[in-house]
Amino acid sequence: MELKTAVVTGASSGIGAATARHLAREGYRVLCVARRADRIQALADEIGGMAVPCDITDEDQVQTLAQTVGDQLDLLVNNAGGAVGLEPVGEADLDAWETMYRVNVLGTAQVTxxxxxxxxxxxxxxxxxxxxxxxxxxxxxxxYCGAKAAERAIVETMRLELFDKPVRITEICPGMVHTDEFSLTRFHGDQAKADKVYAGVAEPLVADDVADAITWMATRPRHVNIDRMTIRPRAQAAQFKVFRES
Structure with a gap:
């Protein structure tokens, strides 16, 4: 069977690292892409993949990534992103907004x-x-909501623009996922604030849950397109309604 190749951005931790592992078990040769070279090298060694250090907001580095990929790529998982801050608009840190937009939207668009x-x-x-x-x-x-809505606009637009091309455009929308770094990054390293996000939630999603869903989406028959999958823990009935045990 012909070996398939996948690129996973943001592969140094969390959902990205878990997805790289799942895809490798499915037989993909995975290019693990992130800024932290030591982490992705360890991951690549573990799964028999390749580490490609790359800041997706840097055009030259993305061009180097493309040269490493070569002429054909079976799967691109645009996972790199993240949230910074949780202030009301009246107290917004616009530098943080710019960072989120640059990574979640412009970086994703550049890689794609x-x-x-x-x-x-x-x-x-x-x-x-x-x-x-x-x-x-x-x-x-x-x-963060604005950045992710803009990223979704890329998804919806590309599906229309490439309707007559043999490329599937899919989207997964995780709800509450407990990873080591997402909330810690959002709260600038404040562990107490990060822990409070998941307080009382006995079973939030973990990175493996999302990685499993991504792998299922990617391995459907060619004619099957999973336009959008929303994945939440059972305890999260909606974005604003979460069951927390006292």
Whole structure:
């Protein structure tokens, strides 16, 4: 069987690292992409993949990534992103907003644009990891919700633009996922604030849950397109309604 190749951005931790592991078990040769070279090298060694240090907001580094990929790519998982801060608009840190937009939107667009010819050549699949934050605003979330909504606009637009091309455009929208770094990054390293996000939630999603869903989406028959999958823990009935044990 012909070996398939996947690129996973943001592969140094969390959902990205878990997805790389799941895809490797499915027989993909995985290019693990992130800024932290030591982490992705350890991951690549573990799964028999390749570490490609890359800041997706840097055009030259993305071009180097494309050269490493070559002429064909079966799967691109646009996972790199993240949230910074949780302030109301009246106290917004606009530098943080700019960072979120640059990574979640512009970086994702740059990687997708650059690798699209290789994806078309392989009749490939793109999985965008957005968020339930793209569904609507919540207090303190304007910057992140806006960035993820803009990323969703890329998904919806590309599906229309490539309707006659052999490339699948898919989106997964995780709700509450307990990973080591997402909330810690959001709260600038404040562990107490990060822990409070998941307080009382006995079984939030973990990275493996989302990675398992991404892998299922990517391995459907070619004619099957999973336009959008929302994945939440059972305890999260909606973005604003979560059951917490006392």
């Amino acid at each position: 644009k650059t690798l699209l010819p290789a994806l078309e050549a392989a009749r490939g699949t793109i999985v965008f990891v957005t968020s339930t934050a793209a569904d609507g605003g919540y207090e303190g979330g304007a910057g």
